[in-house]
Amino acid sequence: MKDFEREKLLEIFEDLLMIHSPSCKEEKVADYIINFVKELGGEVYLDESQDKYGGNAPTIFAKFLGEGEGITFSAHMDVIEPNKDLKIIKEDKIWKTDGNTTLGGDDKGGLAAILYSIYYILKNNYKHRDIYAIFTPGEEVGMLGARNINWEEVYKNMKPAKNMIVVDNAGSCDKVAYKAPxxxxxxxxxxxxxxxxxxxxxxxxxxxxxxxxxxxxxxxxxxxxxxxxxxxxxxxxxxxxxxxxxxxxxxxxxxxxxxxxxxxxxxxxxxxxxxxxxxxxxxxxxxPALVPSDMEFSKEIIRSYKNIGVDAKEVIIGGGSDANFFADEGFNSLIVGVGMEKVHTKEEYLVLEDLENTSRAIIDYLKLD
Missing domain, CATH: 3.30.70.360 (Alpha-Beta Plaits)
Known part of the structure; x- marks a missing residue:
């Protein structure tokens, strides 16, 4: 992929990892994302529903106007504790911790993949689809951000595309989850x-x-x-x-x-x-359940993975995520991964090749040239 900046992707990932953002205390990482989106010229709407559950960060909606059928991405801003004073151990193929904290690749890897992909598309002036993104707080403690969105007010300000990719699946990037209980x-x-x-x-x-x-x-x-x-x-x-x-x-x-x-x-x-x-x-x-409404969308995402050399497959998973609530709202939600392994433990690590491949697949899907 022409001019793909792996170091820029990892720079964004590291920036996000080093911002401590436990559930319901994601304000600083929210500020980072809002500034990132605005610097790229994106439109921002903030769903200020955090008072319903004692949080300090809004759910962030972002929009980058393009052409043709749009897509919405989502990832969550909170991480599992203990995560304070994270020390990243950088190896050739993986990033991990020193064993005293979680890494926070769940879901900082998802955030990084989305933000870098948008950055890449805009920096290289590619013709692209309408791009929407939803960044949620409180996912790890009951999907509180997604659960409490005031959709009536959101739709007065922004109408995200109904085809959605939630970048928050554990494991390798070759699985596209389309159904969850x-x-x-x-x-x-x-x-x-x-x-x-x-x-x-x-x-x-x-x-x-x-x-x-x-x-x-x-x-x-x-x-x-x-x-x-x-x-x-x-x-x-x-x-x-x-x-x-x-x-x-x-x-x-x-x-x-x-x-x-x-x-x-x-x-x-x-x-x-x-x-x-x-x-x-x-x-x-x-x-609620995550139930597909249009399997053709899943096949399109799998084609984008195959275009960058990853033989991805549709899978059914047994856990819940923000995607379930988005599906209940009418979004055609899929869940993809960025190489998160041993999540929710101090042994957590992230496979860098998976992070890069999902970013490349997102870019492939977004580009209209």
Whole structure:
């Protein structure tokens, strides 16, 4: 690719890495991105919804007017702690940390790929598509930025293209994720009847026993190819000589078919109902499903990867991201990677060739010449 500046890409990446931006405290990296976009002549709109969840940075919308069908890119600004006082160990093929912090390649690598690609297109005066970008805070703690966007106000100021690439996939750059599950957190609160466990236990009803009988009948862990569930917390705190009359347990269920997920949650309730009527059930949507609306877009992105020598393939993933909320808003969202490995750990590293290749693929897709 003519005049591709690998050192400029890595300079942007390093600039971003060295700005400490834990979840809900992304103000400084947001300032960097806003200045970067404005210096390139881009239009900026700020969604100031951070007060809803105690953050200090807006969701940034950027626009660079071009020609033809547009595209929207997205990446998140926050990183997993511990990340303060990062020391980057630069090797020929990877960047990693000294083992005391996370790297923050998740998702500073995604930010760098987007920003450099726009920089490259504009610097070289290429004819290009309309380019939009959305940079979100709070992704790592529940997709808070994407979840709380005031879309009504956004659309009064900017209308991002519905075809979207979220640059936030773990692993190598040869995977284009087009489908991801919805997730619900659920909680059961079961009441029994208290009694002295040593003198007259038969007069009691153990809430713990009711819960155990119920859970033993639940479909959990791998339910089918595209559905999983897990019980992660059980709480009941009583003296050993008291039949426990209360227990609470909670978990999550993920699946690519929302209706199937809700059916399983109803099955759970019926199982408990068959044992006792004295219970409460709560469910909370963690994130909606990522479902493709136009697979032709995915094929176009894969062609761009192949144009730069990467044999990319469509994949289905099992986790949630901002892409799920964007899909729920009507965006045709795909997720691509930049070589993030061992994310969310102090052993995190980023494969530089993957970062470069995704940047090249983005540029290939943007160019109209």
């Amino acid at each position: 919805t997730s619900y957190t659920f909680t059961f609160k079961i009441r029994g009847k208290s009694a002295h466990a040593g003198i007259e236990p038969e007069k009691g009803i153990s809430a713990i026993m009711l819960a155990a009988k119920a859970i033993s009948q639940f479909k959990i862990l791998r339910i089918d190819e595209f559905t999983t569930a897990n019980i992660s917390n059980i709480n009941s705190d009583f003296p050993t000589n008291v039949v426990p009359d209360y227990v609470e347990f909670s978990g999550e269920i993920r699946g690519h078919d929302k209706d199937h997920v809700l059916e399983i949650l109803e099955e759970y309730q019926q199982i408990v109902r068959n044992l006792t009527e004295d219970f409460e059930f709560e469910k909370t949507l963690d994130y």
